[in-house]
Amino acid sequence: MSATTELPPAPDVAGTSLDGTEPYIITAEQNAALCRSTGIEPASDGTAHPIYYYIATQVAMGKTVAGVCATCDFDVEDGPMMGSSGVHFFAPLHIGTPYRVTGEILGLVRKRSRKLGVMDVLDYRLRLHDETGRTVLETTNVWVLPRKHLA
């Protein structure tokens, strides 16, 4: 397909719910293992490593990684790539607290890239809530889905 050929539109997935159904609890054992795998000791005050912003929201959102890809008509075996990740914390994360996830896909935009050829850029937002319903963080992630068959 030449650079001047119009691309078929990306699937219209904006607004797709990513609300989770099961709570996510950070265990002391896993937090300790995770901290040590990154070269630090776990905190002694009951707080968890802040990278759980990504882990908790990914694991407890309403779709698996493969499921999110499938929603975008993309085979996870074709290799989704992380483009960017942003987070806004409103409170620290704690061990033993049941957290729930709400969220949605913000958009899927088809683009041409010199490096990757045709790709879809997936943008989605997830929020983590504690057991009182308070939002403790909001994260927005961007994945790049290479569309080799359109290149």
Place this chain on the structure above:
Amino acid sequence: MRLLVGNTLPEFTIESVSAEAMKAWAVFLADPNPIHLDPEVVKAKGLGDKVINQGPANVAYLMNMLMRAFPGATIETMESRFVDNVYAEDHLTAGGTVTAAEPGQVACDIWLRAAARGIVISGTAKLTLAS
């Protein structure tokens, strides 16, 4: 430490990224993507010849750098842009520079560099300092 715009942050180093740790992260993330587990899959996809570290693990190194640079502080916001892959056995350095400082808060540009390839993550962070 007195914070001034332009100050560089103490670096945090990973001497050699562990393929074994990637197996643990596959469990943490509930994501068994084989590019993190099997170098033969990485080769078959033309992505290199060593397993590729999970992106969130690389973000965790940056967070460690920030938590060491500002003891007791909490990360308020953080943005990470993934520029390149990190592979098993990579030597990594996380660092940053203060871009704004006011009482109780600091903002930084941050980066993660692989000795073999250069910057692999660039980003920004804002922290609330310990009182």
